[in-house]
Amino acid sequence: MNHLQLAFLIGLFGSFHCLGMCGPLAFAIPGNHENKLQLIIQKFIYQIGRATTYALLGLLIGLLGQRLWIAGLQQKVSVVSGAVILLFVAFRFFPWVRDKTARLQNKAFSPINKLIIKSLKYKSGHYFIGTLNGFLPCGFVYLALATALNSSNAFQSSLFMFFFGLGTLPLMLLASLGTSWISIDLRNKLNNLMPWLMAVLGIWFILRGMNLNIPYLSPVINSEVICQ
16 A cells, blocks of 8 residues: 555545534535535535645645655654554543643634634635635644655655545535435444554554564665655
8 A cells, every 4th residue: 555545545534533523614615506516516626625735734744754854864753653643542532631632722723713704604715615624623634644744755745635635525525415325323433443543553653663674564764765
């Protein structure tokens, strides 16, 4: 599995969580419900707006990651990224920590929330609202950014985050169109499975940074070569 396929899968599985967080906003965005084709296009453009913001965030984090690669710190970056992912997983098992973090995030991102409300009020374009939505706090976006940090250059990091956004698109697009083909029970089961999948990803990053010379799992990273 290459890094773009991994990005898409993180987005696809993460969208079950995002459905509960961003679903209400997707429903609130007005559209032409009399013309089904136009409605689909409008909702699709909104989703592409989110993916564009993710790509921008990936570019910014990639500029940092590229410097770390040049400095030969990619092994430490991989280990730290894995540790951050495992820490995020641990927080999910402590509701009081999760709730307090959510309150702090809501306070920090209140200007964006207010801008989204104004954009909905004045019927701004779907693409613009989508780009704003991409800046809202989301645990899976942070997970994807931690993974993108391990890319060897800013372009690859940006591309990784864009594919992450594309991974969230199918389910979020169906939700915004009012299509409910996934039961709440199934969604809850998949949400309960996500922390374990994330833990596996975190452990993999730690092992990869340890240079254990295990093919695919922990290959030796040549600090003098930056992979493209």
